[in-house]
Amino acid sequence: MKVGVIGATGYTGRELLRLLRGHPEAETVFLGSGANAGRDLRDIYPGLTGDWPPLTAAEPPPLDVLFCALPSGKAAERAARFLAAGSKVIDLSADFRLRDPGEYEIWYGFAHPAPGLLAEAVYGLPEFYRPEIAAARLVANPGCYPTAALMALRPLLRVGLLEPASIIIDAASGVSGAGRALAADYLFPEINENFKPYGVASHRHTPEIEQELSLAAGRELKVSFTPHLLPVSRGILATIYARPRPGAGEADLRQCWEEAYADEYFVVILPPDVWPQTKFAAACNFVFLQLKLDKRTGRVVIVAAIDNLVRGAAGQAVQNMNLMFGCPERLGLEHRGLWP
Amino acid sequence: MKVGVIGATGYTGRELLRLLRGHPEAETVFLGSGANAGRDLRDIYPGLTGDWPPLTAAEPPPLDVLFCALPSGKAAERAARFLAAGSKVIDLSADFRLRDPGEYEIWYGFAHPAPGLLAEAVYGLPEFYRPEIAAARLVANPGCYPTAALMALRPLLRVGLLEPASIIIDAASGVSGAGRALAADYLFPEINENFKPYGVASHRHTPEIEQELSLAAGRELKVSFTPHLLPVSRGILATIYARPRPGAGEADLRQCWEEAYADEYFVVILPPDVWPQTKFAAACNFVFLQLKLDKRTGRVVIVAAIDNLVRGAAGQAVQNMNLMFGCPERLGLEHRGLWP
């Protein structure tokens, strides 16, 4: 496959390049960059040794697939052009994740420039949309927080094991999730030895989580979602609280997961009492899950951990590419997590 | 005041020494240590410059006050002896925090060796037990997580603004909260660039939180409490979810806080939309609070931040000492938080 990456020098683009270099069937032939056009990729990222195409602000030629790693709001128009030119597109922004164009005005503050494509776009969560992804021309790669939350909750809601109105998602992310844009809040001394919530009751991943959980539950639901910023570069941990359906016990919940994920290479349901840590998933595409029913309160506590740049972005995008082109789903993604 | 510190070389003991050295009315005349008896304090902590009493495993003489910074389960017997010998005691373990001796068997796994003292001990949360602390012979210094949770919730529950059964406390702590004991889990490479929950639905601070919230609410309540371990040395952040009483709005909640804390030097209710960060409280005794009512879900999100070693341990102990000896409550504790 001949592939291109648009937005190649952001953290997500850079992670895509790392993964694509190790992919036996992908050849990266185009690197799009607005801010760094004309520079040499290795000047920006000396760790990306070897030869690379030039960084360019030019339009890409038609390729087998274009990964679009632009900020949300800047991807839709360009992706539409790429599709029209004949490339398949895997978009890593939020621009094609929401089905309802109105949601973009509410949560993102812009009128969607290509609403017609929202119906065509496939939500690229492979474990749940595998056939649709395989047939797609345009894949909306899920957000990092949504990936963690949905992998934990979707199977349980699909079979009605949780009360839909009871879901609280308390999550924390490494700073790479904010991208490489300059902002004082992300300077090292502001983040180091610190921990803070942000986007309380207003984060843009909320409607994405709600859309996909509502589809799973078969009814509209709302969630409480509070993201926090961790003093780490990578990793997402979601700690989720919910009430099980009356009569449902811990074994039922666990069995639901085990059935849903029995054949899933990238999903690890940990043994009882082993709780996910973000570092289990460091630099790999695996999802780590655990749950426990607290009999004192009647709530189940569910925890999911992923690497936000791999499973939460670039790795999942490659997984989607594999599906779209008939490669083994795990191709180029089999490496295990780093420790320490 | 002539004071002694038992368990002087743990992190909490060390922090007490730092604060006591800066306290104009306290003279540290006794340093108790089992593991490091016979060593020089400055060999262990070169940053504690100046002269110090020798580290000794001997019994302390009667002093104005003894700070007991021993692990939970090891403090009760010794504290009873110190009291009998005529010293006032501020105990920083959990050994005198719970009123019901039976709870020690359930949560801590031991029969309390001095149950008679539980009735006498005063829970040392100054903003809520000021007169009792002033008159106390034995103060049970609150736990770090409970301090954060109670400062956020106690005023709201006291006036019935929250549904008692709705409370979920998702919290995160720096590693110093685990003390200086050796365990592979606390090695740098295991914690660095990592984040994880622990003690899920089983942490020992749960009954302490529930006891004090139940007393505030005037009825028994249970909470969901999930602690997490942050890759930082200091700091606690508690993110709390609850349902307000029907009809109660965000302004009611905020006004309740403002009235409860109007004259409290150490409590900072942040301006709207400024959320607490652990680093606001770095190395100081202040508590930082914020809340927001999420109209979409009907839940209020409440966040509290403290330094676990200062307000969550040694600083609050000094605050209690000030109350017990008629000093201005803020004496020796007025320094502001470090940044960065």
Add this chain to the structure above:
Amino acid sequence: MKVGVIGATGYTGRELLRLLRGHPEAETVFLGSGANAGRDLRDIYPGLTGDWPPLTAAEPPPLDVLFCALPSGKAAERAARFLAAGSKVIDLSADFRLRDPGEYEIWYGFAHPAPGLLAEAVYGLPEFYRPEIAAARLVANPGCYPTAALMALRPLLRVGLLEPASIIIDAASGVSGAGRALAADYLFPEINENFKPYGVASHRHTPEIEQELSLAAGRELKVSFTPHLLPVSRGILATIYARPRPGAGEADLRQCWEEAYADEYFVVILPPDVWPQTKFAAACNFVFLQLKLDKRTGRVVIVAAIDNLVRGAAGQAVQNMNLMFGCPERLGLEHRGLWP
């Protein structure tokens, strides 16, 4: 003393405010800020609780002393005006540290706007310029790296114990040394889990170190100086290599230090084999020193550690203020280092 801080919202200015708030004789009555004029200090730094003067871009009134915490190159002109208006000035930039105006053109790239003041300015390293500081109208507060290097080397060079041409200073600093200015290099993900040299053979602190070491040695000397950036917020460690004068042994070097610093409150010569760590000095004004003669190579290894924002900037500035106004030198600076 009525004091003002110009550049109040940078990290150095912020640290000055923290220290001045705890100083019993200083009242902070003026806060100058270009970028944040009109804002409330507590909006920027919520940890600085209590009341503060407004942030303003206006000229300060004449005060007992003005701390000028502006970037190098922006301080000289303003400081000259403050002096003319009748305030004493402690300048924390490099603008008055070098005696030779020509050096500013070589190392800083600008023609010094007030060369006449260079002769009057006193280099504010208290242990070596105490009487001059006490009498000064204008103090040039030393740089962070120079402070560490000079405290280690000045006494030894003054008595001729080291070969002047043999000195290599390999040093590392926390990121707060770079200030709060926006630059991609200082984003958390670029610094975290990373370590790198910078300014190799070209750092601007080189001529400052050489000037003061040359004065101590009584002859011109050059040093190799390589700074590195640590993934920490605070702290400087300098590891220094030099050849002792023929015949000089480790005991001679140590004795020289002990005599030079016998009465110095802020200097800690550690016991043999205890090596300085940046954290010994965390948030305090002390300097930690150690040395060892390596008989295999004939070189002495000397290590110094300070907190770059306290002893390397704001704390030393307050120490200088104390000297200028006849206060006890340690007033407001007696707090010991944080751990952990």
Add this chain to the structure above:
Amino acid sequence: MKVGVIGATGYTGRELLRLLRGHPEAETVFLGSGANAGRDLRDIYPGLTGDWPPLTAAEPPPLDVLFCALPSGKAAERAARFLAAGSKVIDLSADFRLRDPGEYEIWYGFAHPAPGLLAEAVYGLPEFYRPEIAAARLVANPGCYPTAALMALRPLLRVGLLEPASIIIDAASGVSGAGRALAADYLFPEINENFKPYGVASHRHTPEIEQELSLAAGRELKVSFTPHLLPVSRGILATIYARPRPGAGEADLRQCWEEAYADEYFVVILPPDVWPQTKFAAACNFVFLQLKLDKRTGRVVIVAAIDNLVRGAAGQAVQNMNLMFGCPERLGLEHRGLWP
């Protein structure tokens, strides 16, 4: 190739398993562990998903190659047995790195139990001992600090470009270099936000560096070597000072490197003024180099960066395995460095 790892649950062993799982020609069939015998590898490292042999304290069967990742002093006897049983051995301890048995008594404090093997063991620095490694039965995998120092210095000394007596190596390592053994010094709160030297003028890697540099220079030399501990998990940076031979300029030094490493896949000589950062090498087997001649002092400053667990241990061991078994040298090691 059928391979085994002895000491499989230390950090180096764990890293070997990660790399071997991604190696297309290696099958890990034996996991030796004393401390964790009988446990399941995935209980210790949940990130190592998939199936693994049991952890056992039993002797390994004869295999194509055994990686011995035991602490120094514990490997020699066992390795001798493995060799006798017919396996090739790649030993990652120091037990076969020094040619002179007497050095073990001086630096490591033990009499070498298998001195006869020291002559047979090949020092496993592939770029310099490629044919010897290919023919070896026993490879002594280099230490982490030596790898960084030797890759920087060996070519330059071999052609006489540096004065042998002038070399100073100031280096810093991530904490994983200390292994996973319990020690208070390596607890998170002791390392975090801290930086310190250790083993000053006494570190055990000194004779290893000196042996290999002396061989390169063709004469005995001594170096000053000071390691430091960084608050990072991985990475080594060596900053080296030396005097060039009279007449040798920066271009000569650079050209020497370029010739020595012209065909070396794993060596990256950075463009002028781009200095190595430990993170360039994160989780990859590449070495990053830079140098600059400081005309003011006449010294050259040389910097090398590697990942201590990959190129400084497990990755280099796999590189050696590839050579020993006729595989392409880069097989299983082509992945690029992580960022961020």
